[in-house]
Amino acid sequence: MVATADSMKIAGCKHRLHEYYELCKPRVVMLIVFTAIVGMFLAVPALPPLSALLWGTLGIALQAASAAAVNQIIDRNIDARMARTCGRPLVTGTLTITESVVFATVIGLAGFVVLWAFVNPLTALLTQFTLIGYAGIYTLYLKRATPQNIVIGGAAGAAPPVLGWAAVTGEVHVHALILFAIIFVWTPPHFWALAIERRDEYAKADIPMLPVTHGIDYTRTQVLLYTVLLTVVTVLPFAIGMSGWLYLVGALVLDAVFLAYAVRLKWWPRPGLPMRTFGYSIVYLMGIFTLLLVDHYSRSFRL
Ligand code: HEM
Ligand SMILES: CC(C)=CCC/C(C)=C/CC/C(C)=C/COP(=O)(O)OP(=O)(O)O
Numbered sequence: 001m002v003a004t005a006d007s008m009k010i011a012g013c014k015h016r017l018h019e020y021y022e023l024c025k026p027r028v029v030m031l032i033v034f035t036a037i038v039g040m041f042l043a044v045p046a047l048p049p050l051s052a053l054l055w056g057t058l059g060i061a062l063q064a065a066s067a068a069a070v071n072q073i074i075d076r077n078i079d080a081r082m083a084r085t086c087g088r089p090l091v092t093g094t095l096t097i098t099e100s101v102v103f104a105t106v107i108g109l110a111g112f113v114v115l116w117a118f119v120n121p122l123t124a125l126l127t128q129f130t131l132i133g134y135a136g137i138y139t140l141y142l143k144r145a146t147p148q149n150i151v152i153g154g155a156a157g158a159a160p161p162v163l164g165w166a167a168v169t170g171e172v173h174v175h176a177l178i179l180f181a182i183i184f185v186w187t188p189p190h191f192w193a194l195a196i197e198r199r200d201e202y203a204k205a206d207i208p209m210l211p212v213t214h215g216i217d218y219t220r221t222q223v224l225l226y227t228v229l230l231t232v233v234t235v236l237p238f239a240i241g242m243s244g245w246l247y248l249v250g251a252l253v254l255d256a257v258f259l260a261y262a263v264r265l266k267w268w269p270r271p272g273l274p275m276r277t278f279g280y281s282i283v284y285l286m287g288i289f290t291l292l293l294v295d296h297y298s299r300s301f302r303l
């Protein structure tokens with residue numbers, strides 16, 4: 001009997017820990033942190049200092065997780081109205097608002113202190129602005145105000161490689177801004193592919209996402225146009241000598257597949273294609289940043 005009560009307590013504890021984990025949007029944050037780490041490695045010809053790498057990664061991850069938690073606190077009523085998000089901890093009530101606010105504040109402050117004390121003030125401040133950009137400007141205002149919400153708000157999601165670069169060098173380099181541009185232009189096709197699939201849910205929740213305000217066909221056109229622009233932007237690292245042939249060839253293959261998805265979505269749409277395009281967008285971004293990294297070291301060490 002005692003053993004059963006204990007094991008129930010442990011199970012309850014594990015469940016709550018899992019809910020805090022979900023509050024951080026862990027899979028999105030992992031990809032965000034990956035792009036920041038690539039920014040750190042690209043910032044120097046050899047290996048970045050271990051201290052900047054470890055503390056920088058920890059600080060950026062804590063602040064990104066805090067931003068995601070604040071997003072869920074602010075959006076709890078919207079999340080409750082959409083099937084995709086109605087299982088979130090603040091909607092189901094497994095976490096209270098107070099618990100979530102305390103959690104988001106503690107990890108956000110911890111992230112800021114880590115960056116300020118062990119990395120550099122520039123990275124701490126830029127990461128804090130990024131948090132405010134996503135949790136404050138995008139979530140609180142843009143998301144509810146304009147169908148261009150994710151184009152403007154995308155700047156926050158695109159900042160992490162710049163943060164990683166700044167963590168290692170203490171400056172914002174033009175090469176870091178090219179990494180920013182890649183994620184910035186990638187965000188609309190990433191999100192609008194999903195929004196096409198979830199159009200009715202956004203309409204129900206009164207969120208002016210592009211497929212709700214301008215229709216699905218117009219959104220498909222925008223996905224295609226941004227994917228074309230993305231192809232151009234992903235050639236820039238090669239064009240300015242930041243990356244080599246290995247990167248260029250790999251990036252063009254990834255671009256060709258993304259374009260094929262976008263073209264099919266526009267002229268040969270069928271059920272399931274928007275979600276497959278969305279899924280591919282994630283593979284694509286991981287692929288582009290992995291190529292940048294591998295190409296960088298293949299050139300540094302003349303592999
Ligand atoms: C304003 C910018 C962005 C918006 C509006 C957005 C929107 C979304 C949405 C709504 C989902 C949830 C899909 C679902 O629940 O099925 C999602 C998933 C995802 N996003 Fe984004 N995203 C943005 C930026 C980013 C950035 C910058 C990254 C990474 C660098 C990213 C990586 C991911 C990943 C990895 C997933 C899959 C998560 C999972 O499997 O649970 N997103 N995005
Ligand atoms: C380093 C740092 C502070 C980074 C912060 C940037 C960050 C966490 C960006 C996340 C992008 C994202 C998941 C947007 C979706 O929000 P949504 O509200 O439209 O999606 P939802 O409906 O799934 O909640």
